[in-house]
Amino acid sequence: MNRYIGIDIHQDECHATVQDEDGNTVKQGYFQNSPSGFKRFFDGVEEAKTAIEAGDAWQPVYDWLDEKDFDVKLAHPNKTRIIAEVKIKTDCHDSEALADLVRADLIPEVYVPCEEKRELRKTVKQRGKLVMESNKYKNRIKAELRARGIDYEGRNLWTHSSKQWLKDLEVDAVDDFLEVLKTLNERILKLERGIKEIAGNMKKAQLLMTIPGVSYYTALTIIAEIATIERFPTSAHLCSYAGLVPSIKQSGSKEVHGPISGGRPLLRWILCQAVHNHVRNAPNSHIAKFYQRLKQKKPKKVAKIAAARKLTKVIFWMLKLEEEFHPEGYDPRTSR
Structure with missing residues (x-):
């Protein structure tokens, strides 16, 4: 039965x-x-x-x-x-x-990637979690300095010389946080070496790294989160999956676009970071120009999300067609 x-x-x-x-x-x-x-x-x-x-x-x-x-x-x-x-x-x-x-055959399924992709996701997520922890301890160090009225404005606290300056202050809490930071950074570097090696042997990662501002970590995170581009019928589906599409409330003929929601937080975050780096590194690319034009009319955050959505569409076609990044833009299919 x-x-x-x-x-x-x-x-x-x-x-x-x-x-x-x-x-x-x-x-x-x-x-x-x-x-x-x-x-x-x-x-x-x-x-x-x-x-x-x-x-x-x-x-x-x-x-x-x-x-x-x-x-x-x-x-x-x-x-x-x-x-x-x-x-x-x-x-x-x-x-x-x-x-x-x-x-009743009513199960809304979640895509389950293969074991290799799952392990890749774990690796990039672990690196992200450790970086978040590192940032927490950096903020705690700054809070300790502010509580003691110690001026650090204009100083990069995380250079070798600045870390020595922090140690010379002889603040116990700061010393403890610096030790934790040292351990976290060692683990992050170890993970990054593995990520870099994987990206160096992966054709899709190499393709994405032709986008100015996309590092090996960014490329591998995008690939790990997407898993396989074949499961997305259009670039719009990928944008929705990433959580880069505004919510829509419709009543009769009236349609109101709200904030973005849903999607995969890590993928959305890494795509927004990629756009930020891309605009800085390639100001003459079609994506950077699109961002600059939109920023004149819309809030900076809205322009950034729109540019991230445009970059996501480009990434969709790069992976579909196995082509490198075109600074001048792609054919009309990228607007789908």
């Missing part, structure tokens, strides 16, 4: 509901989020359609079920809840709702 499974996943344990084709619960319970836990719960269950809600701990059970030839889907958490509220009237647990949705 057909089986339909919904799995609610947490860091340490999962809750699953197994239903038959009529929606009757044939098995339900908790199990550890580990291979031994999966094996115990799914013993005797075969050829089931399974839904797992995307979150922080989905990978182990997804990979285990996929290896066992289950038809497993990763569900978009926000869209799943919306559909469940509309379609399912019973007050059921999350795993039961997922089982109901997979049985």
Whole structure:
């Protein structure tokens, strides 16, 4: 008989509901989020359609079920809840709702990249997290200096000579933060060496690095977040995925464009950083000129987002056509 499974996943344990084709619960319970836990719960269950809600701990059970030839889907958490509220009237647990949705073929799927791309995503995200932590400690050092009335205006605090100046102040908190910064920077440099090596051996990364202002880290982050360009039918789909498309509220014939929302935060951030660097490094490119023109009429932030959207469309066609960056612009397809 057909089986339909919904799995609610947490860091340490999962809750699953197994239903038959009529929606009757044939098995339900908790199990550890580990291979031994999966094996115990799914013993005797075969050829089931399974839904797992995307979150922080989905990978182990997804990979285990996929290896066992289950038809497993990763569900978009926000869209799943919306559909469940509309379609399912019973007050059921999350795993039961997922089982109901997979049985009704209403699961809003999330794209699952291959293992190689997942590892790449982990690497670039880890580098980003460490940089964020580094910035936190830099801000803490500045806060300590301000609290003590120590003037550092006009000084780059992160050069070798300035770090020595900070040590000579003999402020215990500053010394502690400097030690943490040293450790973080060592880990960041180690990750960057690996990222640089990967980018040097990847054709797509080399293509993106022909864009002025796009470093090996930026190129690899974009590739890791996109995973494969073939899954985007048009450049507009990629812009929406990146979260660079304004929200629209429509009432009758009136249409109001609001702020950008959704998308992948890391991809949006890296594309905005790329535009910032690009405008500075290539002021005569068609993207930089577009930004400068728009900045005369719109707020700087709006112009930056629009330029990032234009750059995203260019990146879409560069990867599709496997062509290097054209400073003068592409054919009309880039406006799609």
